[in-house]
Amino acid sequence: MTNLLYTDIEDALRESVRGAMERHLDPHSTTGIYDEPKPWEAKAWQSLTEELGVAGLLVPEDRGGVGAGPREAAVVLEEIGRAVAPVPYLTSSVIATQVLLELGESEHIAALAAGEATAALVLPWSARPGHWSPVQGTEPVKPVAGAVGADLLLIPVADAGGVQLHLVKAAETTVESLVSFDMTRPLAAVTPASGEVLATGDDAHRAVEAGLQAGAALLASEQYGLARSCLETTVDYVKNRIQFARPIGSFQAIKHRLADLYLEVTQAGAAARYAAATLADDDADKAVAISVAQAYCSDVAVHAAEEAVQLHGGNGMTWEYPVHLYLKRAKSSQLALGTPEKHRQDLGPLVNITT
Amino acid sequence: MSDPKTMLRQRVDELLAAYDPATVSATEFLGARFDAGLAWVHFPEGHGGLGLPQEYNEDVANWLAEAGAPEPDRSRNGIGLGMVAPTIMAIGTKEQQEKYLRPLYTCEEIWCQLFSEPGAGSDLAAVATKAVLSGDTWTVDGQKVWTSGAHHAKRAILVARTDIEVPKHAGMTYFLVDMEDPGIEVRPLRQITGEAEFNEVFLNGVKIPDADRVGETGEGWKVATTTLNNERVAIGSGADREAGHIGVLAEKWRKYPAIRSEAAYHELMHWWIEAEVTRLTGERLRQQLEVGQPGPEGSAMKLAFATQAQAITGLAIELDPDHGLLYDDWTMHRPDSTDFLGRDVGFRYLRAKGNSLEGGSSEILRNVVAERVLGLPAEQRLDKGIPFKDVPR
Ligand SMILES: Cc1cc2nc3c(=O)[nH]c(=O)nc-3n(C[C@H](O)[C@H](O)[C@H](O)COP(=O)(O)OP(=O)(O)OC[C@H]3O[C@@H](n4cnc5c(N)ncnc54)[C@H](O)[C@@H]3O)c2cc1C
Numbered sequence: 101m102t103n104l105l106y107t108d109i110e111d112a113l114r115e116s117v118r119g120a121m122e123r124h125l126d127p128h129s130t131t132g133i134y135d136e137p138k139p140w141e142a143k144a145w146q147s148l149t150e151e152l153g154v155a156g157l158l159v160p161e162d163r164g165g166v167g168a169g170p171r172e173a174a175v176v177l178e179e180i181g182r183a184v185a186p187v188p189y190l191t192s193s194v195i196a197t198q199v200l201l202e203l204g205e206s207e208h209i210a211a212l213a214a215g216e217a218t219a220a221l222v223l224p225w226s227a228r229p230g231h232w233s234p235v236q237g238t239e240p241v242k243p244v245a246g247a248v249g250a251d252l253l254l255i256p257v258a259d260a261g262g263v264q265l266h267l268v269k270a271a272e273t274t275v276e277s278l279v280s281f282d283m284t285r286p287l288a289a290v291t292p293a294s295g296e297v298l299a300t301g302d303d304a305h306r307a308v309e310a311g312l313q314a315g316a317a318l319l320a321s322e323q324y325g326l327a328r329s330c331l332e333t334t335v336d337y338v339k340n341r342i343q344f345a346r347p348i349g350s351f352q353a354i355k356h357r358l359a360d361l362y363l364e365v366t367q368a369g370a371a372a373r374y375a376a377a378t379l380a381d382d383d384a385d386k387a388v389a390i391s392v393a394q395a396y397c398s399d400v401a402v403h404a405a406e407e408a409v410q411l412h413g414g415n416g417m418t419w420e421y422p423v424h425l426y427l428k429r430a431k432s433s434q435l436a437l438g439t440p441e442k443h444r445q446d447l448g449p450l451v452n453i454t455t
Numbered sequence: 456m457s458d459p460k461t462m463l464r465q466r467v468d469e470l471l472a473a474y475d476p477a478t479v480s481a482t483e484f485l486g487a488r489f490d491a492g493l494a495w496v497h498f499p500e501g502h503g504g505l506g507l508p509q510e511y512n513e514d515v516a517n518w519l520a521e522a523g524a525p526e527p528d529r530s531r532n533g534i535g536l537g538m539v540a541p542t543i544m545a546i547g548t549k550e551q552q553e554k555y556l557r558p559l560y561t562c563e564e565i566w567c568q569l570f571s572e573p574g575a576g577s578d579l580a581a582v583a584t585k586a587v588l589s590g591d592t593w594t595v596d597g598q599k600v601w602t603s604g605a606h607h608a609k610r611a612i613l614v615a616r617t618d619i620e621v622p623k624h625a626g627m628t629y630f631l632v633d634m635e636d637p638g639i640e641v642r643p644l645r646q647i648t649g650e651a652e653f654n655e656v657f658l659n660g661v662k663i664p665d666a667d668r669v670g671e672t673g674e675g676w677k678v679a680t681t682t683l684n685n686e687r688v689a690i691g692s693g694a695d696r697e698a699g700h701i702g703v704l705a706e707k708w709r710k711y712p713a714i715r716s717e718a719a720y721h722e723l724m725h726w727w728i729e730a731e732v733t734r735l736t737g738e739r740l741r742q743q744l745e746v747g748q749p750g751p752e753g754s755a756m757k758l759a760f761a762t763q764a765q766a767i768t769g770l771a772i773e774l775d776p777d778h779g780l781l782y783d784d785w786t787m788h789r790p791d792s793t794d795f796l797g798r799d800v801g802f803r804y805l806r807a808k809g810n811s812l813e814g815g816s817s818e819i820l821r822n823v824v825a826e827r828v829l830g831l832p833a834e835q836r837l838d839k840g841i842p843f844k845d846v847p848r
Contacts, residue, residue, distance in 0.1 A: 134649065134785045226776035243780045281772075281782045281801045343578035345838035345847050353818055402769070409647070409808050413576050413816065414601040417809050419645035424805075427647070431769075431804070435776035441718045455717075 127422030139249025149215020156213030164210025174321035174376035181325030191246025199311035220246035228438030243287035268295035282432035320393035327404035530792035535566035567608035627675030
């Protein structure tokens with residue numbers, strides 16, 4: 101069986117990423133993004149890319165990266181989820197990077213790996229592996245994640261041979277910010293445009309598919325990190341909140357809820373880890389692992405955030421407590437790269453269960 | 456007098472003839488309706504009613520609706536209409552009934568609820584805001600929180616601590632407060648939705664005449680329970696089929712074939728049935744309650760309502776992901792009404808999160824059902840029989 105644990109190196113990586121997120125982010129300034137939108141938190145992103153160099157984890161050394169892989173990127177994403185960090189790691193360092201990797205591209209990928217540029221794949225954020233259509237016509241594509249503030253846009257355009265993958269400089273088209281449910285991963289409407297054709301036909305299709313697969317596989321780790329953080333914060337809160345002359349966490353009704361949530365979160369961790377591992381090994385079970393992880397972790401993240409709001413009581417309903425940031429990120433991520441319902445549908449035939 | 460229905464129909468016709476809803480203002484019409492005893496027919500004469508069974512309210516409402524007459528605005532004065540009025544009617548003095556019910560009904564006076572405090576949410580009996588009597592005037596100091604609509608309310612219901620030497624439930628008193636008192640400061644408290652529907656309210660030397668006390672001194676808990684039972688019924692009830700969130704979602708399903716899928720279909724139908732069954736149960740409860748005050752049974756309805764509101768709005772977001780990923784407006788503002796079904800799906804999802812907290816959380820309501828309806832032994836209480844001042848907080 102695939103190794104589902106973390107190596108010492110990964111533990112060390114986690115610690116540095118967590119430290120960076122704690123240094124450069126605080127919930128109040130993150131909440132501020134809802135009033136004054138920005139593509140990402142510059143300091144946190146700089147720290148990830150320049151100090152820690154994690155934007156290049158998926159990229160081999162000879163192409164300008166660090167030569168690690170999805171397992172390590174998954175650890176970074178767990179920490180990003182934990183901090184609801186407004187950084188384009190999933191969209192640029194995972195999805196767009198994977199598209200370029202698949203194509204053997206080496207110029208732009210080095211810039212992405214070094215954090216000198218960011219890129220986004222231009223498809224609706226609900227697109228999922230095996231179920232997406234290349235862009236038709238001139239209507240803006242929406243809602244696209246990671247496009248606000250990106251330097252490069254990867255636009256899969258429909259043509260007679262199926263797909264043409266265009267690399268378009270952001271300055272050469274229109275990226276209109278949208279009011280997003282989760283402003284920590286702002287969405288945009290992107291007007292299609294032509295640019296350098298990176299690939300056509302099957303090659304182009306395969307590259308986009310690889311990007312979406314990597315995205316779906318690793319989003320699960322972000323969701324797991326978010327869920328775990330909600331659980332920890334809530335456990336802490338109910339230990340300290342006194343009602344009826346005792347901590348509310350001493351009521352069995354609350355204990356049982358949190359014990360159940362612990363179970364879900366733990367299972368989400370295993371599912372996410374397995375998806376990252378099968379991606380790293382290009383394992384034959386990869387497609388199953390991804391659908392399982394997406395179907396499971398998406399709902400666990402939402403459930404954990406919803407429990408956090410509820411168990412924080414009236415405070416959980418306020419703008420002041422950071423809990424709402426988690427709920428908004430979790431609910432949006434549940435829709436990203438395919439809802440659980442769609443992933444269950446995709447999974448059935450893979451394990452020979454159909455209607 | 457002939458049967459009440461004929462008499463009521465006649466009164467309604469007279470009201471409509473004297474006050475044409477098309478030409479008079481809503482306030483004037485509602486005032487006239489109150490004076491005609493057609494506001495709430497089960498209240499006594501002189502207080503907006505005619506002392507008739509509650510069931511006739513529906514007939515009156517239907518006839519008036521047919522004529523295009525205005526109803527009092529529940530989205531602005533839900534607390535007044537749903538909680539304060541029944542409490543004043545049941546426990547208030549004659550003077551209070553005379554002074555407060557009419558402007559409450561016409562919505563010239565909006566009410567808010569000064570119950571919860573930072574240290575007293577689920578444990579309402581732990582309120583620490585204190586009221587001290589001197590002569591015939593009370594002076595109140597303390598802080599309230601999560602107070603919906605305090606920014607546009609003219610009046611409030613308040614529970615405050617009037618005796619710290621007795622156990623907590625015995626030392627509370629219930630008051631009616633003028634929100635224009637100079638000792639009251641209302642600060643917006645922004646919500647998960649981006650807007651500030653609720654507030655923090657600071658009370659510094661607020662003066663309340665003893666005439667505005669409801670119930671005896673020390674009986675605040677009992678009065679508050681009357682209010683809360685009414686609140687739970689008010690929040691948990693929706694009269695017509697598809698009146699709530701399920702109706703909004705079903706309409707969308709009918710209109711946009713693109714969002715349909717087989718799996719979602721089963722989920723939609725599941726929640727449709729839940730909503731319908733809750734509607735029927737609520738209706739049955741209302742029929743049982745035709746006379747008298749709602750009891751703890753209403754708690755179960757509010758519980759069901761909250762669960763459904765949250766599940767259905769969550770499903771609505773998932774059904775249309777590319778739309779659910781967006782939000783209509785995060786701008787901070789202070790709305791002057793509350794509409795659970797308003798705005799876009801993202802707002803409704805977030806606002807519904809409050810439904811399992813406001814008016815008693817779902818966990819507390821489960822305790823109410825378990826202990827007060829099913830008669831299960833109560834949770835051991837660490838604060839029982841101890842003077843409030845000695846209770847650990
Ligand atoms: C949208 C909204 C509007 C509101 N409007 C008003 C208003 O107008 N006026 C007003 O006075 N108040 C208002 N409230 C406050 C509301 O009544 C309180 O939030 C509620 O009573 C819960 O109290 P709390 O927030 O202190 O949570 P806590 O009491 O701290 O509870 C936190 C969590 O623990 C759970 N819990 C507590 N005790 C137990 C137990 N014994 N067993 C199991 N679980 C338990 C709760 O259910 C909750 O999930 C409003 C709240 C919201 C969210």
